Amino acid sequence: MNLMQDLKDTSTLPDDPDWWRGAVIYQIYPRSYQDSNGDGIGDLAGIIHRLEHIASLGVDAIWISPFFRSPMLDFGYDVSNYCDVDPMFGSLGDFDALIARAHELGIRVLIDLVLSHTSNQHPWFQESQNSRDNRKADWYVWADPKPDGTPPNNWLSIFGGSAWEWSGDRMQYYLHNFLREQPDLNFHNEEVQEALLGIVRFWLERGVDGFRLDTINFYFHDDELRDNPALAPDRRNATIAPEVNPYNWQDHLYSKNQPENLDFLRRLRALMDEHGSTTLVGEVGDAQYGSQIQAAYTEGDDKVHMCYAFDLLSGQEPTSEFFGGVLRAHERSIGDGWACWAFSNHDVVRHATRWNLPEDARAVYTAILLSLHGSVCLYQGEELGLTEAYVSFEDLQDPYGIRFWPKFKGRDGCRTPMPWTTDYPYGGFTHGKPWLPVAAEHLSRSVAAQEGDEGSLLAFYRRMVAYRKSRPVLAKGTMRVIHDADGLLCFERVLDGQRLLCAFNLTDQPRAVPLIDGAWTADPDAPFDTVPGEDLPPFSALYATAG
Numbered sequence: 001m002n003l004m005q006d007l008k009d010t011s012t013l014p015d016d017p018d019w020w021r022g023a024v025i026y027q028i029y030p031r032s033y034q035d036s037n038g039d040g041i042g043d044l045a046g047i048i049h050r051l052e053h054i055a056s057l058g059v060d061a062i063w064i065s066p067f068f069r070s071p072m073l074d075f076g077y078d079v080s081n082y083c084d085v086d087p088m089f090g091s092l093g094d095f096d097a098l099i100a101r102a103h104e105l106g107i108r109v110l111i112d113l114v115l116s117h118t119s120n121q122h123p124w125f126q127e128s129q130n131s132r133d134n135r136k137a138d139w140y141v142w143a144d145p146k147p148d149g150t151p152p153n154n155w156l157s158i159f160g161g162s163a164w165e166w167s168g169d170r171m172q173y174y175l176h177n178f179l180r181e182q183p184d185l186n187f188h189n190e191e192v193q194e195a196l197l198g199i200v201r202f203w204l205e206r207g208v209d210g211f212r213l214d215t216i217n218f219y220f221h222d223d224e225l226r227d228n229p230a231l232a233p234d235r236r237n238a239t240i241a242p243e244v245n246p247y248n249w250q251d252h253l254y255s256k257n258q259p260e261n262l263d264f265l266r267r268l269r270a271l272m273d274e275h276g277s278t279t280l281v282g283e284v285g286d287a288q289y290g291s292q293i294q295a296a297y298t299e300g301d302d303k304v305h306m307c308y309a310f311d312l313l314s315g316q317e318p319t320s321e322f323f324g325g326v327l328r329a330h331e332r333s334i335g336d337g338w339a340c341w342a343f344s345n346h347d348v349v350r351h352a353t354r355w356n357l358p359e360d361a362r363a364v365y366t367a368i369l370l371s372l373h374g375s376v377c378l379y380q381g382e383e384l385g386l387t388e389a390y391v392s393f394e395d396l397q398d399p400y401g402i403r404f405w406p407k408f409k410g411r412d413g414c415r416t417p418m419p420w421t422t423d424y425p426y427g428g429f430t431h432g433k434p435w436l437p438v439a440a441e442h443l444s445r446s447v448a449a450q451e452g453d454e455g456s457l458l459a460f461y462r463r464m465v466a467y468r469k470s471r472p473v474l475a476k477g478t479m480r481v482i483h484d485a486d487g488l489l490c491f492e493r494v495l496d497g498q499r500l501l502c503a504f505n506l507t508d509q510p511r512a513v514p515l516i517d518g519a520w521t522a523d524p525d526a527p528f529d530t531v532p533g534e535d536l537p538p539f540s541a542l543y544a545t546a547g
Contacts, residue, residue, distance in 0.1 A: 020279035022475025023060035035430035044090040058465040061108035078119035108209035141175035216282035222254035280304040298337030308340040324484020339374035353388035373479035383461040389439035419446035499546035510535035520544040
């Protein structure tokens with residue numbers, strides 16, 4: 001038996017294949033969490049140092065954004081070696097220590113796998129581009145130009161411009177849905193699938209408890225390379241840079257969301273099932289079909305366990321009507337599938353800023369998130385109420401922001417370092433110069449500033465996560481929206497005959513709660529001091545049990 005198997009076998013985590021259902025997962029962007037060596041970049045040792053903070057939140061798992069070897073043109077989402085840690089983050093030994101310590105604290109570990117594309121520095125691509133007849137010639141998506149030399153079709157890159165890049169070595173174009181330095185793998189090639197499944201197996205045997213799958217619906221492309229049709233202007237509802245990027249002017253019927261993806265997901269799930277209590281979280285990158293894809297990819301028990309779309313990562317005003325519309329649509333489509341909800345992540349403006357939430361409203365929105373039907377992702381710093389940081393053009397790192405500045409300022413504003421202390425200027429993140437500046441306004445919201453304050457947002461996150469975990473109906477029950485108008489959102493959660501009414505006042509005025517049939521009693525353990533039959537105070541919630 002090898003060391004990795006020894007570590008896995010001595011884990012203190014319970015063997016529960018259903019642990020992911022209703023779980024709360026904390027996302028770590030490792031570059032910005034904690035620097036342990038003074039180079040200004042967060043690392044795995046830094047994460048180990050801060051695991052007790054994460055454990056104090058009561059979450060079930062962490063999801064760590066990519067830490068693999070990479071040229072870092074897209075900060076780890078351009079992988080040059082899937083089976084090694086980039087030296088800036090540490091070593092495989094550091095990762096093993098992280099797994100061991102997290103498991104000691106009862107925290108499962110998910111890592112971010114970027115399977116749809118690699119870096120152009122990956123040895124696979126280096127070989128593939130050399131000629132049209134080498135062993136890996138068909139491992140990426142290559143195509144001849146049109147007779148006039150232009151790209152083979154009209155597909156666009158999310159990062160702007162054509163999704164095709166010319167290679168003089170092969171006298172062909174290759175596909176890149178993201179940066180031109182991120183060529184897309186050809187999933188129609190069986191050898192590519194086998195190689196990627198081997199990478200999954202490598203990390204499972206190292207002790208990980210699952211994977212967050214980046215851009216899961218981008219794996220396959222239309223083999224005939226048909227043009228995407230235009231998208232009607234009233235359907236252009238992208239969450240990232242819609243005001244500057246024509247990517248959302250197309251209906252991406254052929255560049256992603258292909259039916260062949262389901263068979264690969266079945267192969268992936270079968271491998272996961274060989275390794276016990278593991279899970280898969282898929283990111284569905286699609287503004288038009290996210291809910292349908294989410295349902296198709298998670299229904300039954302032979303594909304991914306859960307998916308998240310971008311419904312609640314949008315900039316739409318977070319009214320009761322908005323939430324009700326999203327949740328009703330979800331309940332109609334999800335069937336026996338499973339969602340994973342988030343308000344913030346490393347790609348979108350932090351929700352405190354995106355939704356312009358008043359200070360006294362942040363707790364009630366947190367309560368909504370942690371009361372939803374599905375699992376939940378929390379993004380580092382949201383437990384502190386961090387706002388989007390302003391990053392000047394001179395300090396920008398994100399290629400997306402640099403490309404579209406100043407109308408779109410990129411994703412750096414949600415990626416600035418985590419503030420641990422109020423110490424100026426780096427807030428305990430590093431004693432060197434940080435890779436992105438620490439936002440001065442974040443220092444007063446640091447972990448140290450809120451620790452011990454029972455009225456803080458950090459304390460509320462801890463109470464709300466604990467409340468969710470204490471009520472199986474919140475973690476695993478069904479949901480029915482009852483009311484979604486006039487600033488009041490109400491839904492019912494039901495599990496094994498137990499009924500829990502959840503009502504949220506999203507306004508600064510009292511609201512009467514329309515009770516449904518039955519006698520209702522305030523749940524004494526709920527994190528709000530409210531009772532049925534009385535007006536709900538501004539920006540507060542009611543949790544009441546039936547009977």
